[in-house]
Amino acid sequence: MNNNSIKRTDPKQAVIGFLIFLFPFISLITPFGIGLSSFIFLVAALFFLKPGFAALRRHWPAIRWVVIFFAFNFFYTLACFALRGQELGDLEKPARMLFAVSAMMLVMATKPDRKALWWGVIGGAFVGMLLVGYQRLFLGEDRPGGLLNAITFGDIALSLGLIALASMIDVRAVRKVFWPAIGALAGLAASTMTGTRGGWLGLVLCGLLFIQHSHVLANRRVRAIVAFTFAFMAATYFVPETGVRERVRQGVVDITTYFSGGSALTNVGVRLELWKAAGILIGDAAVLGRGETGYRKVLEPLVQEGELDPVVLTMPHFHNEALQALVTGGVVGFAAWFGMILAPFAFFTRAISVKNASRQEFATALAGILLVTSYFGYGLTEVIFWSLKGALFYALMVFLLMGFYLNAKDAGQQPGPV
Template sequence: MNNNLIKQADPKQAVIGVLIFLFPFLSLVTPFGIGLASFSLLIAALFFLKPGFAALRTHWTAIRWVVLLFGFNFLYTAACLVLRDQSIGDLEKPARMLFALSALMLVLAAKPDRKALWWGVIGGAFLGMLLVGYQRLVLGEERPGGLLNAITFGDIALSLGLIALAAMVDVRSVRKVFWPAIGALAGLAASTMTGTRGGWLGLVLCGLLFIQHSHVLNNRRVRAVVAFTFAFMAAMYFIPETGVKERVRQGVLDISSYFSGGSAFTNVGVRLELWKAAGILIEDAALLGRGEDGYREVLEPLVRKGELDPVVLEMPHFHNEAVQAMVTGGVIGLVAWFGMILAPFVFFTRAMSVRNASRQEFATALAGILLVTSYFGYGLTEVIFWSVKGAMFYALMVFLLMGFYLNAKEANHKPGPV
């Protein structure tokens, strides 16, 4: 990686590179960073509409399912506004996630340096670690989350760490590999200090991916840092001051207590009671669901009868992405959510299987598949898409990484010297 933040001959490319850098760099340490990035990239794309649409047409075969399924999520939500008495505000997230396509158009049309994204990820992870480290170690907060919800902060921090890990493939010298390694460790440390347990599920799934695509470890430096990273996470479990082991132990106790007839008002017990309630709701409205608020009318009488704990009425969502999609949108809603996970996963998986791929292609594809896999893992115990910031981080990063991968592929297969 070049030590210069942005090294572009074209001023337009330099400006776009700065916007891309600021997206991950500000995502954890400001309440507005992700929103500002989404609007900035959208506005910038307006200046590249003609070449942007031309680039989309050129790559349509490769990207069509990702674009169509993000579009389907938007259209189904819009249809639900007609079918049910829902707030127009429910359309904000799916609309903004679809408009994140502008980031893909911008990268394909302007071809900014992908190092802007790598440096933004590294810097964002490091600043995030400093922020929650200060809150945890100096202020004594048990569940620090910067200026975000602790779970959202921890999940995004872990995603930044994993993307930085993938960026290590895109470097050659020992000296330069140091920086993405620092970013990877910083993201993992920041996530650990938030006390977010759900992120560990995403990390486990990503670990399985590293095993499946073990050829990424052929580089001795990368293999050493990956091994150190997972050893670092294991160490966090056994160091009492991190609180990780205690939270795992508490989770086991919560499960035991719940199934023994104890209180549902624990971190894990709440989730189990919510999933029990969701089973009742899904059975009654399996096709179209009940919308974001309609299900409460069904839960209230069940709570009064004592069939469900009152805690189910106090939670804003069901702490599982698939369950949330089924309750609010039915089977069609589940397809809409899962499509936004599956389509990018297939895109990046195919990209990683291409023979004679350059390290630039492999790094961006690996970053993409780690992002999608980690988000799926988060969704097992949390609704990360409930947060506009969590949803927009995912959509913007998916489209940016797709764009940088396609640019790298085009450059690698271009005739003549590269």
């Protein structure tokens, strides 16, 4: 008992736990929180290289495909940089996404309490809701996003809410389910107030996953809270002040206008025109793509010929992850992007399918599945990986959840209460 007490108060675990708490907590309320956390995890991992690499080698059969695809994404970008003469800055995002593996190594080497992550997620969703709520209700901003882009803010807030939902499985005492429930509702409310429609697709996919894996939810009350949370999101459609119904109505009008030969200068119309442009470009450079800037040289004559609306030249990306990857990186680039989605999804899906697993294993695995699925959903109408913050949040959270899952698997015992 004394040894366990010493272990729980280990200073290095407390420090690393605090750093892990800070990552989701400050992700929405600062413009630098995600990038700073990425740097801190990398530096901190340098102090635990030996145990970190030992843990990496021990679990390599389980994690190899996730690490390989993140590495493949970096090295393919590096090859494109060398062959196409792209800007050096193009390497930053894939490099930092790969270096996010340091977060997993740090977790496996020091074995901090997973409660740090759960509380950071809950707190981050809550303070994020307060920030956009203030901007929406008191400053009158139609598309608030804190100090981030509104779409990036809304997507990350929704991911925090979904992870908070998963954390309820890791709670022993029913009365303590209250806090994860608050985090889940806060994340959903924050996302709703940003007016981000793309997140709704991710939410629908995640709802289907909750139904599929409902057997892992701890008890009836937890199931009721999950059902209430999704019902709450659906109910926002009927509350005019949320703007959800108006955004849906406007989307339908935009689609009808576009396909009837009307203007493409609407939110949805621009996306449809961009997808049309992507379809034209993909066939001309299917294997290796045209790079992040090279495709614009092909778009300009198409616009001049009247085949595409000039609005496509004003947009930074194609508002679809798969199309963006195919246009800029070809089939190889698409494989790199899809691998970073599919490999973590496969890892967490195998994890949640293990029989007689602990609550901690179920919680971290389900949180990982929801994170990956939500990001895939965002990517249907947005390029969330275009944003460095969006891409780093995904990579760091994937590797943190993998690390905590592997720690739980090693422990082979039920976790303590939140």
